[in-house]
Amino acid sequence: MVTGLTLNLFDFQEKAVMQLLDLTTDSRCKQTIVVKSPTGSGKTIILIGFVDEYLNKVNSNTAIVWLCPGKGDLEEQSRQKMMKVAPHRTTQNLFDALRNGFPSESTTFINWELVTKKGNTAIKDSERKNLYDRIAEAHRSGMDFIVIIDEEHSNNTAKAKDIIDHFSAKNIIRVSATAVENKRYEFYEIDELDVIDEGLITKALYVNEGIEDNVEITDDYEYLLDLADAKRKAIAARYQEVLPEGKVIRPLALIQFPNGQPETIRAVERKLESMGYTYDNGMVSIWMSEDKRDLPENLTENDAQPVFLLMKQAISTGWDCPRAKILVKLREGMSEQFEIQTIGRIRRMPEAKHYDDDLLDFCSVYTFDEKYKAGLLATMDKAYETRRLFLKPKCKTFTLEKEYRDLDFDGLGEREVLNRIYDALVEKYHLTSDKQRNRMILAGNGYVIGDEILGQALHGVFVRTDMVAEATSYYGTRKRVDTHKHGMQLLHSTDAIKTAIGLSTGKVKTILERLFRKGGNPKKKLLALNTAEFYAFVINNEHLLRDEFRKITSGMSQQLGLTLEPKKGVFHIPEQDFFKYDPGVKEEIEYLSNAYQEYTSGYATSLVRSISEQLFEQYCESRDDIEWVYKNGDTGQQYFSIVYLDALRHQWLFYADYIVMKKDGTVWVIETKGGESKGKDKNIDPQIENKFNAFKSYAAKHGLHWGFVRDKDNRLYINNTEFAIDMADDHWKPISLVF
Structure with a gap:
């Protein structure tokens, strides 16, 4: 470490502070500075270091405004960290600013939701005017503002822009792990490799380690949770071997749900119970916005009791738990995207150092998600x-x-729609009344027919987090249809198909069953699939069917009186x-x-x-x-x-x-x-x-x-x-x- 600054910083952190000082003092530089700061790089410490140095050496007649997203009380966490590492600095929150204004050398931590969320009563209109009055008052006194926008991607709205504009800041510093270079702004990137070299984050991450190609999976949740628990136990055993007597690091596995649907959560809870992990024995905690059951105060401490944490997609910014080593991302539909940003939750090292042991120096992700995106990029990262x-x-x-x-005009009824689709498919593929022949014809035209749901799972080892979004190495997966488990998937696929023809989900499902499922009226039937085959057919061919139906709707609208x-x-x-x-x-x-x-x-x-x-x-x-x-x-x-x-x-x-x-x-x-x-x-x-x-x-x-x-x-x-x-x-x- 070097000590050229007030704080003890790593080399890459000091370099970032110096760069921010250069950019904010050079009159030729643009007003807005975008910093790409990988999760685990000590973004808050870097910003505190910059604030301290700027007020010390550049202009003490400056008020700093630090804007944070509302999730996870990040503004209070950031303020507490500043009070701890720079106790000589004046900090305040929004309500202090409404009372006291913006004194020189102060840093005001503001939760975005208090000033932008619709219907939020934390600041009424009269008080919001009061905030603007306080800003105007500071300007009249000759005060400069510097605005820091932390994880700004999660609050990019017209209202947010209006508030930022009111500060008329000398500089705006936007910081995010997913920032993208844009020619309108100054841009500085902290290299993830520098953060790895200092031992602050894992050397790499495994994605779906242990999954084999063309593997048959009976149950998504059970399969992934078994892999995650085996990995968790192996890490825990290795910590016991390498750590000194009396020191405990209990690795935590995060189980992330996109929406937290009750039936999905319950299925996971039952699986964990069968493995011996329950809320009652303190091994499981849950953190949903509406449910923070058995969430211990010391959850983020290295020796905390819970080893599984159930959480929603939303908990992706401002929450640090260095003992978290495994992320299980579950699906509740088929087309969800994996937010690469959430990998940051498991990349930190619990003692901010490597152990020269891949089991401890790597982290692991288990998921059957097929779409990956690099993060919630703000419009500031777009070219316009x-x-x-x-x-x-x-x-x-x-x-x-x-x-x-x-809304009282129904258009064609279900039967007429069925007839149109039937006629169009027969004409396009030259289908006949011979269901077996039709099966071969459709298979020859790219349709997947069988009783297994086919998928793919990304696999590999990645050093840089954002490399995951560009990866192309997938293993195939096969799941035998279980009508109970895959009912939601069928509904999801039917929903996707209905967007092409504008009928209700129930009517679309009936049409699909009339066309492709065994039983019922044999007229207008193209295939005679059994129940398992029908589920697999609709799920596997969702995109093909949707495009097929869309083309049929684009034909000329016939006037039928x-x-x-x-x-x-x-x-x-x-x-x-x-x-x-x-x-x-x-x-x-x-x-x-x-x-x-x-x-x-x-x-x-x-x-x-x-x-x-x-x-x-x-x-x-x-x-x-x-x-x-x-x-x-x-x-x-x-x-x-x-x-x-x-x-x-x-x-x-x-x-x-x-x-x-x-x-x-x-x-x-x-x-x-x-x-x-x-x-x-x-x-x-x-x-x-x-x-x-x-x-x-x-x-x-x-x-x-x-x-x-x-x-x-x-x-x-x-x-x-x-x-x-x-x-x-x-x-x-x-x-x-x-x-």
Whole structure:
């Protein structure tokens, strides 16, 4: 260790403090500094070190504001740590700041939820104004602010931005284990290898150690918990061998549930009971937001009694337990993502040193999750910003009739939907009444047929935590269908399929059973699967079936004498709205034709708009007969919508892209779509024809001008007559001839 600073820091920590001091004192540097700090690197100590040095050596007439996520009382933990390692520093919480303001050299720890959570009564409106008053008071006294945003990814909202903006901070320091470099900000990364070298975190992590390829699994939970317990016992035995007499480290296994559904928790509790671990004997604790049963005060201490902790996905930031060595991540559905960030909970070393023993110097993850993502990245890590704009007064009186779904209109009944799907599948795959032959045909077209649910499990050893998200080494897994255990999975898959056709889950399940399951009416039956095969068929082929059904709905909506009268409403252009903005825009110019004040070319670059949208906005800006152009939203009741029907006569809402008022008072409604490039169709909307026809009908009814606009060779073409997907068709005309 080195002692160049007030605190004793590791080399990499001191280097980080020095870098922060350099960036906050160099006038050429950007206001915001993003620090990527791996879990276990002592992020809080680094920030305390920076605060201490900055107030000592740079500017004592500064107030530090330290914002923390609401989960896990992180702001109080951080404050306690500062009081312990830098007792000479003044610390306070939000309520102290409301009483006392922001004195120089103070650090105010604020829980995000107290100032941003909807309906939170911790600060009423009058008191929130009081917070803003206190900030203004500090500014009037000449106080500088530095804002530290800890784990900011979990609170990136307009309200949070408003609070940060009020501080008008000299610098904003954002810290996260999952930060991504962005050219708008200064960026500093602490190398995870430096943290490993100092012995603070494990040398590497095993994922699914002990799982074999093509293994048959009877029960997910039992299989993973048996592996985890064997590993836990081995680690505990090794600690007994290497630790001096009287010292105890009791390794902890974390069992993480995505949502904590009662039946899943109960199944795990029963399994643990059968292994001899219960709440009653102190070996198990549970930490859910609504249940902190038998959570001992010393849970995070190395010699604490519990060896299994049941927890929800949410406990992923601000909770340190260095004795936690194993993470079992369970699934409650099929498509959950594994948050790589949670691995940080098991990477710390219990004595902040390595033992030169892989069993003790590694940590272990057991999971059947198949999707991994690197973390809850904030919009600050995206390449665009979100900015609020205000409507020009001349647009405030404009109205247009918009449509909503008529909830009393059912569309096609279950039988008609079944017939459509049956006919489409027979036509596509040339299926017959011979179920065995159909079985071979579907298998030959990529369908998985059998009585086992197939999956895959990531495996390997990883030094850097974020390498897990990029890993591609998977073992296959097989599970024999158990209708009791896999009922939830079947329901989950049916739910996913129903999104394509808009019927209830129950109706979709009935249709699937009529088509593929043995028994019942033999008409319209393509396969005769037994119960286990049916479960496996739907679960294994969920994506195929969903895409299949989606294509069927994109066919032309047939008029069957059943007329839909959508609900009506009045559309006003929102007086304020949020737009994606590209801060890297070159030669920014204001688009005077836009309905919103201060709308510029920065809101219409390739980062935030499609090619056809960019070209259309540029085209409107170049015309002198345009009064204003409004860019409609994609979804939401405040935007302009019309109803269209798919091939199953199910209702969907369509949000046309632009409303244009010309100077002669004519109103145009425009939808932009992907055009053609190098002879290939770029349109990705399977419902384009249904939308076109609904749009045409709506425009005729309301006397509006309209058109679908697409791009080809950097030029725009419009069609408002008869639908044609091929842009070589005569119905597509250069936009200048029509609009």
